[in-house]
Amino acid sequence: MQGSNTQRKLTIQDIARLAGVSKATVSRVLNHRPSVNPSLRERVLRTIHEYGFIPNATATGLASGHTRLLGVLAPPLTWPAIPEIMRGVAEYIEGSPYEIVLYSISFERNHSDVLDRILSMSMVSGLLAILPGGLGRYLYQRFHLGLPLVVIDDQKVPAQVPRVGIDNVNSAYTATRYLLELGHRRIAHIQGPLHYLCSQERYQGYCRALEEAGITPDPNLLLQGSFEVESGQRCAETLFSRPRNAWPTAIFSANDQMAYGVMDVAERLGVRIPEDVSLVGFDDNMLSSHLRPPLTTVHQPFSDMGFKAVELLLNMLDSQHSKQQEECSIHLQLPTQLCIRKSSGPPYYLLS
Known part of the structure; x- marks a missing residue:
């Protein structure tokens, strides 16, 4: 019997038949359920060992109603x-x-x-x-x-x-306040897609920091991006095509990808970062600390x-799902950190 059965892959149903128990009992043994009668458990385990049965994790879970x-x-x-x-x-x-x-x-x-x-x-x-x-x-x-x-x-x-x-509002507020403390007053913001909640919240934090400093957010310094590098390039081209006295002295980008686009355009046009324009991103992607200059950004964990x-x-x-329902409002907000690097500094008029 053993030889004929090992010609094909055994199933839980085969083990149940060979051990003389139900398929549900085999499933409970494989899932280490304590409710199985010890003698039945021993019989099933002996059969599994004798026939070299290797359970399929997915199939076992499906049979028991709970997969791993x-x-x-x-x-x-x-x-x-x-x-x-x-x-x-x-x-x-x-x-x-x-x-x-x-x-x-x-x-x-x-x-x-x-x-x-x-x-x-x-x-x-x-x-x-x-x-x-x-x-x-x-x-x-x-x-x-x-x-x-x-x-x-x-x-x-x-x-x-x-x-x-994370707390996007406070994280963006911290980044903008840092630029204000350096002496910047004309701070542009490249916003992410409006249908993303994080974009809206980061804009709120930017505005809150400006308003606390007595600065009314300037709509001319708000540019719409898409979280992609190319949109950062387009926004930078828009800003740097204006007369020099209309430039911002700092740019807060709602993510690092768009900040990369700003750096590309700045290098092509000969705009110095941070001497001419400071730049701050958001995310702290793995590439951001290796740029030239390294990007000041908000680190997301x-x-x-x-x-x-x-x-x-x-x-x-x-736990039981009833307990899940009681705890469904759990919202873990992990702390962020402003990583200050060489893409930011005081505005040029304070350096001269």
Whole structure:
């Protein structure tokens, strides 16, 4: 019998038949459930050992209604923050019995059909969503129907789901106030896409710092970007095409990518950073400290975000969803840090 059965890959159903128990009992043994009768457990384990059965983790989870897989829903991996977030996720997962399944999405199409198939098959026990965007409302509905879910840095107004992020308003306020303390008064802001909550909040922090200093935000110093390098280039070309006395003495970019675009144009036009114009970004991407000059920027703890988010998700999985509902307003805000480097300094008229 053993020889004939080892010609093909054994299933949980085969082990159940050979051990003379139900498939559910085999599943409970494989998932280390304490409710199994000790004699039945011993019989199942003896059969598994005798036939060299290697359980498929996904199939075992599907049979038991609880897998050891966590889904991670993320924008394309070319986004600068995603590798750092995933590093934090992987660091936490290494010390747990779980594995991750990564679903990379673009915002150009609706992926709810794919998620429907994944969730209807119970392939994952919980979901970590990074910048879910248009899928947010769909995911929040599924959360309230029982899906364990944690969100990182949503683009919309936060719903009542567990989430991890930063205080964008205060972080942008700190960056702008730093420029004001250097003596700058004409501070331009390159804003991110208006439909992103973080863009709105960073603009709010910029305005608050100016108003506290008695400066009315100048609409001529507000430029609209898209969080891409090319949009930073366009905004810089607009600013530097104006008469010299109409230039800002400092630029606060809502992300590092757009700040890179400003640096490209400044180098091409012979605009010196920081002697002619100081520049501050937001994110502290891995490249930012290696530029010439190194970029002053707000450091986001992306790796810590991933670590804390998956920690929160696994804590949810250890509790009943009714408890999740009680804790659905959890909002972890991790601290940021202004990294002062050589792209910023006092305005030129204070140096002369």
